[in-house]
Amino acid sequence: MTTTARTPRGALGQPPALLLIPAVVAAVFLAAPLVTLVAATPWSQFLGLLGSEVVRDALAITAFTSLATVVSCLVLGTPLAWLLARVDFRGRSLVRAIVTVPLVLPPVVAGVALVTALGRNGLIGGPLRDLTGVTLPYTTTAVVLAHTFVSMPFYVLAVEGALRAFGEEYDVVAATLGASRWTTFRWVTLPLALPGIAAGSILAWARSLGEFGATITFAGNYPGSTQTMPSLIYGALQSDPAVARTLSMILLVCSIGILAMLRNKWLVRP
Amino acid sequence: MRSGTSQAPQTLRATVEVPGRVSASLSAEAGDVLAVIGPNGAGKTTLLRALAGIVESTGEIEVAGRSWTDPPLPIRERRIGLVFQDQALFPHLSAQDNVAFGLRSRGVKRSAASQPAKDWLERLGIGHLASRRPRELSGGQAQRVAIARALATEPELLLLDEPFAGLDVGVATELRLELARHLAAYDGITLLVTHHALDALTLANRVLVLDEGRVAQVGTPTDVAARPHTEHVARLVGLNVLRHGDRFSAFSPTAVTVSLAEPTGSARLRWHGRVLSVVPHGEALRVLVDAEPQLLADVTPAAAAELGLMAGASVWLAVKETAVETYAAPTRVELPG
Numbered sequence: 032m033t034t035t036a037r038t039p040r041g042a043l044g045q046p047p048a049l050l051l052i053p054a055v056v057a058a059v060f061l062a063a064p065l066v067t068l069v070a071a072t073p074w075s076q077f078l079g080l081l082g083s084e085v086v087r088d089a090l091a092i093t094a095f096t097s098l099a100t101v102v103s104c105l106v107l108g109t110p111l112a113w114l115l116a117r118v119d120f121r122g123r124s125l126v127r128a129i130v131t132v133p134l135v136l137p138p139v140v141a142g143v144a145l146v147t148a149l150g151r152n153g154l155i156g157g158p159l160r161d162l163t164g165v166t167l168p169y170t171t172t173a174v175v176l177a178h179t180f181v182s183m184p185f186y187v188l189a190v191e192g193a194l195r196a197f198g199e200e201y202d203v204v205a206a207t208l209g210a211s212r213w214t215t216f217r218w219v220t221l222p223l224a225l226p227g228i229a230a231g232s233i234l235a236w237a238r239s240l241g242e243f244g245a246t247i248t249f250a251g252n253y254p255g256s257t258q259t260m261p262s263l264i265y266g267a268l269q270s271d272p273a274v275a276r277t278l279s280m281i282l283l284v285c286s287i288g289i290l291a292m293l294r295n296k297w298l299v300r301p
Numbered sequence: 302m303r304s305g306t307s308q309a310p311q312t313l314r315a316t317v318e319v320p321g322r323v324s325a326s327l328s329a330e331a332g333d334v335l336a337v338i339g340p341n342g343a344g345k346t347t348l349l350r351a352l353a354g355i356v357e358s359t360g361e362i363e364v365a366g367r368s369w370t371d372p373p374l375p376i377r378e379r380r381i382g383l384v385f386q387d388q389a390l391f392p393h394l395s396a397q398d399n400v401a402f403g404l405r406s407r408g409v410k411r412s413a414a415s416q417p418a419k420d421w422l423e424r425l426g427i428g429h430l431a432s433r434r435p436r437e438l439s440g441g442q443a444q445r446v447a448i449a450r451a452l453a454t455e456p457e458l459l460l461l462d463e464p465f466a467g468l469d470v471g472v473a474t475e476l477r478l479e480l481a482r483h484l485a486a487y488d489g490i491t492l493l494v495t496h497h498a499l500d501a502l503t504l505a506n507r508v509l510v511l512d513e514g515r516v517a518q519v520g521t522p523t524d525v526a527a528r529p530h531t532e533h534v535a536r537l538v539g540l541n542v543l544r545h546g547d548r549f550s551a552f553s554p555t556a557v558t559v560s561l562a563e564p565t566g567s568a569r570l571r572w573h574g575r576v577l578s579v580v581p582h583g584e585a586l587r588v589l590v591d592a593e594p595q596l597l598a599d600v601t602p603a604a605a606a607e608l609g610l611m612a613g614a615s616v617w618l619a620v621k622e623t624a625v626e627t628y629a630a631p632t633r634v635e636l637p638g
Contacts, residue, residue: 200389203355206376207383208454210406218402222393 065283072280073273080277088255089263090285092171096259097239100178104186104235107179109228112187113216116194117202134184141181142248149176149249173250174257178242182235189234193227194220233293240286311457313490315352316360322347323358323514329507334484334491336505336522338498340533344514345494346386349460352492353381364457364490382451384461388443390435396422396446397431403454421449426479441472448480452487459484459491465500477503498537502526510534527551528628532594539582541596541620549630554587556624557598561608564619571619572596579610586610590618 080086114120115127133141149156149167160166167173201223205215221228243261250257252266260282268275311331318324323344329335337345351358354369354376362369369379382403390399401418405411422428425445435443444464451459464480465473481504484491493504501508501522508525510518510533518530526538528551535542535551542551558564564571574592581587585599588610598618600610610616 201391203376204383204385204389204391205402205406207353207355207379207381208403208406208450209377210402211377214406218406219391 068276068279068283072276076274076277077280080274081281085254085258085263086278086281089258089260090281092174092256092258093240093260093282096171096174096178097236099175100182100239101232101236103175103179104183105228105232108183108186108231108235109190109221111183112190112194112231113220115187116191117199117220130184130187132184133181134188136181138181138242138244138246139248142177142245145173145177145180145245145249149173168249169251169253169257171250171256174246174259177245177249178239181242181245182238185234185238186231189231190224190227193224193230196227197223229293233290237286237290240282311365311489313362313364313458315362317348317351317358317362318360319344319347319351319356319358319514321514323351323511325509325511325514325516327509327516327519329490329492331490332488333507334493334505336501336508337492337494337511338496338501338508338534338537339511339517339531341496343511343533345511346462347514348511349383349462349492349494352458353383353460354379380454380457382454382456382459384444384447384451384459384464386463386466388435388440388447390438390443390446390450392435395432395434396427396438396442399435399446400450400453403450407454417453418449421453422446424483425449439472440468441476444468444476445479448483452483455489457489459487459489461491461493463494463496465495465497480504496537498526498534498539528626530630539587539597543594544630547630548627550625550627552620552625554597554599555585557596557618557620559588559590559598559600559604559608559610560617560619561615563617566619569622570625571617573615573617576610576612576614576616578612579605588616590616592618 111130115123115130136144146153146168148154149159151157151160151166151168156167167176197220201219202212202215205219210218241261242259243265246257246259247262247265252258252262254263258266260278264275264278264282267278313327313329313333315328316326325344325348327335337348339345347356350356352362354374360370364380390396391402394402397415397418400421401409401411401414404414404417419428419431422431422445425448427442427445427449430438430442430446433442435446438446448461448464451461465477468476477500484504493500495501505522508518508520508522509516510525510529510531512531512533518525518534520528525534526540528549529535529538529540529542530549532542540551540553541557542549563573572590572592574590574596577589577591577595579586579588582599584601586602586605588598588600588605590596590598596618600608608614608616
């Protein structure tokens with residue numbers, strides 16, 4: 032890393048109050064709920080709950096589905112991002128608009144849409160059941176589908192941005208050296224887009240970790256198969272808020288822990 | 302003129318039309334180094350990129366008896382080596398992997414491509430930098446890697462787009478000498494886009510002058526330098542060039558005398574105007590005078606001081622007829638070859 036000579040503190044004048052005060056309000060607003068959650072957590076229950084089967088199941092399902100979501104984003108979302116960034120085809124802006132819709136869709140609506148398409152009697156789900164006997168709703172697969180549906184837009188937009196940042200220049204260089212588009216993608220485009228792919232994966236993973244509305248609508252809330260941590264916390268909140276707080280704490284600790292591990296590897300800003 | 306369509310190996314014949322940018326015909330033989338010069342915006346880079354297939358163009362391009370335009374060949378199937386102004390080395394690959402890229406992408410195994418890549422780096426004097434990433438290289442080193450990368454695929458057409466732009470003067474000079482050696486050993490055709498008269502004189506055996514997208518002049522470097530057809534080239538080589546109808550007359554700035562009063566001697570060519578600039582030029586000072594057209598005159602520092610030459614001063618310029626070379630201005634530039 033390069034170190035540049037620093038401007039002495041205060042040399043540019045004091046930060047104006049019009050910026051400083053809203054900035055402090057924003058920081059406090061973001062920090063306060065988390066701090067109170069930590070303070071109000073009945074820590075004596077923490078390990079006990081962590082050991083219980085229902086919590087361990089929910090954690091395992093959350094871990095598995097969020098990982099599977101990231102993998103499906105990588106496998107399907109990367110080519111889509113490449114197509115949007117590199118191939119000039121008719122209707123490209125329409126495709127991009129459709130890709131971004133789930134970003135602004137309320138998760139419950141996303142769930143309803145998934146049921147309509149892939150439910151037992153859905154437009155696709157019905158024929159699928161008739162042909163193969165497979166039904167998707169209320170399975171772990173349904174959880175992954177719901178998560179992928181809401182997470183993919185984040186991933187695709189992040190990766191498309193990274194692909195555009197490098198532009199086509201290196202693709203042109205590779206072509207002058209005789210590389211096919213597939214070779215160029217593997218040897219040039221993909222390695223250069225890695226930081227964007229990592230950032231997109233983390234966005235998708237975080238979105239998947241917190242997904243609740245679409246999951247519970249499309250996949251239900253069955254312990255051991257579709258009950259993720261957010262679903263479990265929602266259920267607990269209605270019977271025992273103290274347990275809900277502890278469970279929230281468990282999810283928080285796990286996700287911050289993983290993020291901290293990844294941060295060292297991927298998220299270091301230059 | 303060569304007759305008909307030549308089937309000789311390694312011959313380039315091209316007519317390139319990029320609407321609003323370039324409309325040019327050119328040809329070259331094996332081993333030719335064709336310098337493409339002209340002012341900014343003349344279409345030099347566009348011409349190069351059109352030959353490479355990067356910029357859409359109409360017209361015909363034929364290399365070594367094979368058409369690149371009928372049917373249009375994609376970039377990757379044209380046997381070109383392109384050296385970009387900004388080098389454009391792959392930032393995630395080492396110098397050696399950059400050079401090996403062209404071989405690897407044409408199906409050569411990693412192990413088999415590494416030795417030629419090393420050899421090319423060695424030939425350009427940077428064998429010891431093989432494992433460095435581009436960001437760990439200086440501008441001159443990076444340009445050597447870029448040249449090695451372009452030559453390693455043994456292209457039919459080597460396209461160099463201002464390869465010395467942005468380099469320190471000393472580095473550029475050294476690289477220029479070295480490139481001259483490699484171009485002498487290279488039997489393909491080289492097109493060198495440059496805005497340096499020196500590049501054209503030292504590296505090229507032919508010069509193509511572009512002006513507003515059109516070919517203004519083609520010839521040997523000495524011919525173009527001695528009898529330029531465009532103001533731009535005249536400035537590049539430091540000559541004064543005047544056009545009278547279908548004739549040009551050219552004279553050196555050293556032949557011009559500067560005085561404050563109207564000259565009364567035998568010199569019949571004389572102009573009056575204001576000094577635009579005075580800059581050091583070798584031992585002398587080069588004075589640019591707006592005498593419609595703009596003319597250059599070289600004076601000694603002592604004379605400049607005596608005359609009080611500075612921007613805005615009103616002066617007379619005169620030149621003896623005997624110091625002026627007059628030559629015909631072609632109404633149409635013919636294809637060389």
